[in-house]
Amino acid sequence: MNPLAEDLKRDVEQDITTCGLCKKCLFLCPLPESKDIDVFTLNREVSKDQPSKEILDFAFLCMSCGQCNYSCPNYQHMVNRLIYLRSKGRIPRGLKPLLHWRGQRLGVVDRALYGLKKRLASVHPRIAPHIDKKEYRKSDLLFYFSCYAFSPSEVPWKTLAIADHLGLDYEVVAGYSSCCGWPHYLAGDFTSAEQLFKDLAALIEETGAKTVVTGCAECYRALELIKNRYGGGYTPLTTTEWVLGHMDRLNLQGSDELVTFHDACNLSRYDGKQEAPRKVVKRLFRLVEMERTGKDTLCCGAMRQNHEKEGLMELRKKRLAEAKETGATAMVTECITCYEVYKPLAEGIKVMDLVEALYDSIAKEG
Numbered sequence: 001m002n003p004l005a006e007d008l009k010r011d012v013e014q015d016i017t018t019c020g021l022c023k024k025c026l027f028l029c030p031l032p033e034s035k036d037i038d039v040f041t042l043n044r045e046v047s048k049d050q051p052s053k054e055i056l057d058f059a060f061l062c063m064s065c066g067q068c069n070y071s072c073p074n075y076q077h078m079v080n081r082l083i084y085l086r087s088k089g090r091i092p093r094g095l096k097p098l099l100h101w102r103g104q105r106l107g108v109v110d111r112a113l114y115g116l117k118k119r120l121a122s123v124h125p126r127i128a129p130h131i132d133k134k135e136y137r138k139s140d141l142l143f144y145f146s147c148y149a150f151s152p153s154e155v156p157w158k159t160l161a162i163a164d165h166l167g168l169d170y171e172v173v174a175g176y177s178s179c180c181g182w183p184h185y186l187a188g189d190f191t192s193a194e195q196l197f198k199d200l201a202a203l204i205e206e207t208g209a210k211t212v213v214t215g216c217a218e219c220y221r222a223l224e225l226i227k228n229r230y231g232g233g234y235t236p237l238t239t240t241e242w243v244l245g246h247m248d249r250l251n252l253q254g255s256d257e258l259v260t261f262h263d264a265c266n267l268s269r270y271d272g273k274q275e276a277p278r279k280v281v282k283r284l285f286r287l288v289e290m291e292r293t294g295k296d297t298l299c300c301g302a303m304r305q306n307h308e309k310e311g312l313m314e315l316r317k318k319r320l321a322e323a324k325e326t327g328a329t330a331m332v333t334e335c336i337t338c339y340e341v342y343k344p345l346a347e348g349i350k351v352m353d354l355v356e357a358l359y360d361s362i363a364k365e366g
């Protein structure tokens with residue numbers, strides 16, 4: 001068995017032996033389908049080679065948002081059970097777009113498709129030279145953009161513009177060849193995930209980076225796992241945390257604009273990172289909180305990609321409605337994935353990434 005799967009199996013089995021079956025974990029689950037799930041049955045199906053369709057369907061609906069972990073009085077990791085279950089099922093078609101053409105070891109079809117994507121993509125000229133580089137310079141500071149180098153947003157190049165403004169030396173890792181492997185891990189494809197984790201660990205080591213900065217909450221979780229599991233002398237930071245370390249050198253001017261902040265579940269709930277983004281937001285704007293905030297945030301569902309999209313759209317619209325109810329003119333995000341999910345759906349409220357807001361403030365100051 002793959003070592004990642006083995007470790008997860010051990011953790012899951014250990015959890016199940018002490019699970020009190022109280023179902024508090026699913027009480028706050030945002031999925032309506034969770035109300036029909038019996039935890040005793042779920043725990044029993046986890047140990048089967050072929051779990052029931054009902055339980056597998058639920059496992060693939062789950063967004064890995066972590067609300068269940070946070071709600072468990074025994075500090076159990078229900079998400080691990082659901083990830084492990086996914087490894088025993090067939091990955092639904094709607095989930096697959098996140099898994100294609102990632103990594104360095106592509107087959108002929110994936111290589112051709114990725115080549116086509118690169119030709120058609122419009123990547124900012126400041127980012128293009130960094131895509132899928134073969135060699136990396138040694139640098140203490142590494143920006144890890146990987147797949148989001150292709151983001152339709154301006155977040156990647158504006159991040160570099162802030163680093164240039166600060167006069168910093170850095171290296172950049174960008175492109176699908178350096179995927180963090182997190183979508184594969186969550187989908188239960190442990191073979192691909194392990195390979196991608198190891199390849200990225202080797203790549204980071206090649207740069208000699210001491211700090212690895214990412215604006216994607218999923219990548220951040222992967223960087224933490226890679227460091228803990230495969231070693232590495234680097235500290236992973238969110239872009240917000242990195243900026244905070246340089247705030248005294250950025251002459252930021254606040255505005256009167258009232259904004260609200262959407263926490264990425266992978267940062268606020270799993271890692272308790274609620275303060276850093278709020279410190280930055282408050283330097284730029286007036287902040288009003290949504291009802292579900294911090295550890296109680298509502299997941300954007302990006303990792304479910306297009307699987308059962310109707311249900312996801314309902315949840316996303318609900319979140320944007322919560323943002324509008326605050327009276328804010330904008331909902332600020334710090335994870336590029338959340339930003340890309342909400343931006344095209346926003347009506348009557350702006351969706352703004354914190355890096356873009358920082359860049360605009362710096363640009364105003366000249």
Ligand code: SF4
Binds near residue numbers: 019021074076
């Ligand atoms: S809340 Fe925790 S103890 Fe209760 S059923 Fe869920 S996993 Fe088990």
Ligand code: SF4
Binds near residue numbers: 029031067068078
């Ligand atoms: S991770 Fe989120 S979506 Fe999945 S079962 Fe837990 S609360 Fe529900």
